[in-house]
Amino acid sequence: MKVGIIGTGGIAQLHARGLISCGHEIAAVADISPQRAGDFAQKWNTVACSIEQLLKQKLDLVSVTVPNVFHFEVAAQAIQAGHAVLCEKPMACNPAESAKLVQLVARHGQPFFAGYMKRSHPTMQRFREYAARIGTPRSGLVRVYHPFPLHMWGWMAEQLKKDPQSLRPTVFNDGVFVNSGSHMLDLLLWSAGGVRRVLASRFQRHEGVTTDTAAHALLEMDNGATVTVECGWLPLTGVGRRENGWDEVLELRGDDGLARLFTTWWDRPETESPVADLWHEPTRQTETFNAGPVDYFAKEYELIALALQGQKVPLATVTEAAAVDTLIYDIFAAAK
Numbered sequence: 001m002k003v004g005i006i007g008t009g010g011i012a013q014l015h016a017r018g019l020i021s022c023g024h025e026i027a028a029v030a031d032i033s034p035q036r037a038g039d040f041a042q043k044w045n046t047v048a049c050s051i052e053q054l055l056k057q058k059l060d061l062v063s064v065t066v067p068n069v070f071h072f073e074v075a076a077q078a079i080q081a082g083h084a085v086l087c088e089k090p091m092a093c094n095p096a097e098s099a100k101l102v103q104l105v106a107r108h109g110q111p112f113f114a115g116y117m118k119r120s121h122p123t124m125q126r127f128r129e130y131a132a133r134i135g136t137p138r139s140g141l142v143r144v145y146h147p148f149p150l151h152m153w154g155w156m157a158e159q160l161k162k163d164p165q166s167l168r169p170t171v172f173n174d175g176v177f178v179n180s181g182s183h184m185l186d187l188l189l190w191s192a193g194g195v196r197r198v199l200a201s202r203f204q205r206h207e208g209v210t211t212d213t214a215a216h217a218l219l220e221m222d223n224g225a226t227v228t229v230e231c232g233w234l235p236l237t238g239v240g241r242r243e244n245g246w247d248e249v250l251e252l253r254g255d256d257g258l259a260r261l262f263t264t265w266w267d268r269p270e271t272e273s274p275v276a277d278l279w280h281e282p283t284r285q286t287e288t289f290n291a292g293p294v295d296y297f298a299k300e301y302e303l304i305a306l307a308l309q310g311q312k313v314p315l316a317t318v319t320e321a322a323a324v325d326t327l328i329y330d331i332f333a334a335a336k
């Protein structure tokens, strides 16, 4: 594939590594900062140009890797220019923007993928198979805690004040819940179906900028199960499956079993890989699956290439990403 990347910050580096490792070409890159685009282009041996110039090129895919608050406008431009698009998550910052993207994709008809790249990992796919074997669903847990020391909050506030996103207030502030919780909510909806009722609390810090520190929710799923959601920053460094502070779990419990998924940092596939397991009551057996080192982004681009050839792949569609945005919004609305 010939791919154009808009937004050449941190995550674009992982996109570039994934793309190159599967033999795709980074045809051009653009960024609001020409300096950043230029540095990125030099590192990845490609050309930097303006967004307008990039969108005029013949490309197989445009990857949108700008901050959340700009996803909508940049993705909309790329769709309207006739490109297939991969848009980082969360897809938009409110349900109205998500709905407009759903309409635009329907109107223009080209492929659109939301960057819930955890789905591309074989372990997530195995978890989904385990989830289908738990029998009548009863309860679940979405837990996402990232370690953050209390003494670093002043520094965080200063960083956020410099962030262009802080100039554009949105309901979806950056934070663990929106940035990492969105992945787990996507996996929840993907494996357990829709949500019909939400109770929630939201916790924030106000230090010149408002930061989301935690969001807790109780979800009543369409299938009747009750799912607890707890996401945020805590200064706990030795918890989680690997005892490194990354405490990210999805559990689904039913009459026939308990399916669990333990996920890892997104940026170090060489050293950490997610694990799924199933306790299956009818056979009284535990099954465990670990796919080993898999680069989420390489896998994501591999699947996109297959999708562009017409194959069905387990990536999030615009409608599924809109459902995650709506759930985030509903959780915040319930917490208000």
Ligand SMILES: NC(=O)c1ccc[n+]([C@@H]2O[C@H](COP(=O)([O-])OP(=O)(O)OC[C@H]3O[C@@H](n4cnc5c(N)ncnc54)[C@H](O)[C@@H]3O)[C@@H](O)[C@H]2O)c1
Binding pocket: 006, 007, 008, 009, 010, 011, 012, 030, 031, 032, 033, 036, 065, 066, 067, 068, 070, 074, 088, 089, 090, 115, 117, 164, 179, 266
């Ligand atoms: N899939 C994952 O697991 C994962 C992990 C981390 C971040 N992300 C997502 O990636 C996106 C980018 O995050 P990041 O950490 O790379 O941020 P970043 O701040 O490091 O990079 C963003 C880049 O976009 C540029 N930019 C800002 N506004 C722009 C605009 N309007 N047009 C063009 N360029 C613009 C900035 O100059 C910067 O270079 C976010 O949506 C974030 O949620 C995804």
